[in-house]
Amino acid sequence: MEPPIIQQGDELGSHSVDETAVQNGLPLASSSFFLKVKTVFKPSSFTCQCPRGDVDYCCERARGWLTAVLEKEQLNNKKPNITQSQLESMRQSYTQLTRTRELSDYEDQICKDLGRTFPRAEQFKDEAGLEALKRVLLAYSRYDKSVGYVQGMNFIAGQLLYHCQEEIAFWIFATLIESFELRHVFERHLPGLYRHGSIIDGLLRQQEPELHGHLQELGVLVEMYASDWVICLFASLVPLHLYADFLDAFFARGWLYFYTVCLCLLRHFKRRLLEQDEIAGVLYHIKFKSLEKRAIVFNEATGEVEKPGLLSKLFEYIGRRLQEESAEEVWKQVLKASQQGPLVEGATVQQLERAFEGAHILID
DSSP states (O other): OOOOOTTOOOOOOOHHHHHHHHHOOOOOOHHHHHHHHHTOOOOOOOOOOSTTTTSBBBBBHHHHHHHHHHHHTTOOGGGGOHHHHHHHHHHHHHHHHOOOOOOOOHHHHHHHHHSSSSTHHHHSSSSSHHHHHHHHHHHHHHHHHTOOOOTTTTHHHHHHHTTHHHHHHHHHHHHHHHHHHHHHHHHHHOHHHHHHHHHHHHHHHOHHHHHHHHHHTTTTTTHHHHHHHHTTTTTTTTTTTHHHHHHHHHHHHHHHHHHHHHHHHHHHHHHHHOOSSSSSHHHHHHSSSSOOHHOEEEETTTTTEEGGGTTTTHHHHHTTTHHHHHHHHHHHHHHHHHTTSSSSSSEEEEEEEHHHHHHHHOOO
16 A cells, blocks of 8 residues: 655545555565665664564564555555655655644544553553554544544554554554455444454354353343454454464454454353353453443442442452463463464355345345
8 A cells, every 4th residue: 555645735534545545555565675665764662572674663573564465455466666755755645644734533532542552561651652653543533534533443553553663553554444354343333343243153153052152141242242352453452562473364364363363262261151140250251351440330310430230240350360360371372272273264254244244134
């Protein structure tokens, strides 16, 4: 996805920019490109421990993602002749998106979400790290106004910034949304969320009928536990230093790999989930975040903070979970299991997609 050359007075955002951007493709395939781009981009303060290779604006893992972007766009065979002006155009296009005086309708929400994005990571404790994240998110909200900003994007962008400079992170992020079917997840009414949720539910019903039946009996809907998985691509849940393993496979296999991770995660907790007799116990194991904050409700009538009875038992578990099994260990095991063999076949997913689309038509 080659960044458009934005002339003074050009409209930013919407697909006037987006369509221009995809015509020639971002020229990132050859090693010569990576050496040339080094003269344009300045080193960034990304903090991953991945090998850097012969460049200092991204790690080797992010370099692979850029190549995967090209493969998805089927641009590798074109072998474009990269010029210094094209590289400068990419930097300038992003810079203009960040420096335009055009206000974003999403700026307030983005600013609220900055402090919630990996607050324990050193990179995002630093003001410079948060400002880089803010610029990437604001730039995208102007770049594609039809999508703008949706909560969850902050975690995906943050994961990318952990591995590369912000200009590079922005273009990977934009291409991820455009070319890897994330657009439908973020569009109004979140149509992709329901589609992917339906597929996850169908796969669980086929491959783990006992667990699927148990969750149904308890009234646990797939949206209760899988919404964060879909909207964030697991970015809010997988530790920063492990998420590159997920992205490596996602760029190679797409949503088939995502569904595989979903099944591996549910299988990891299967025994404990089958032991649960209420919704709170199920969500405690597979939400991967403290539900204490979500369980607190402000009662406008009394002016007091209350905790709903449904989740009351959950508070007994808070604080003991990390002693039982750390989230990091869980994800190491889940990601390892997801790499050991294809659990989800394309034909199966296509059948589930057709079933979802048919049901959707009937509902409409």
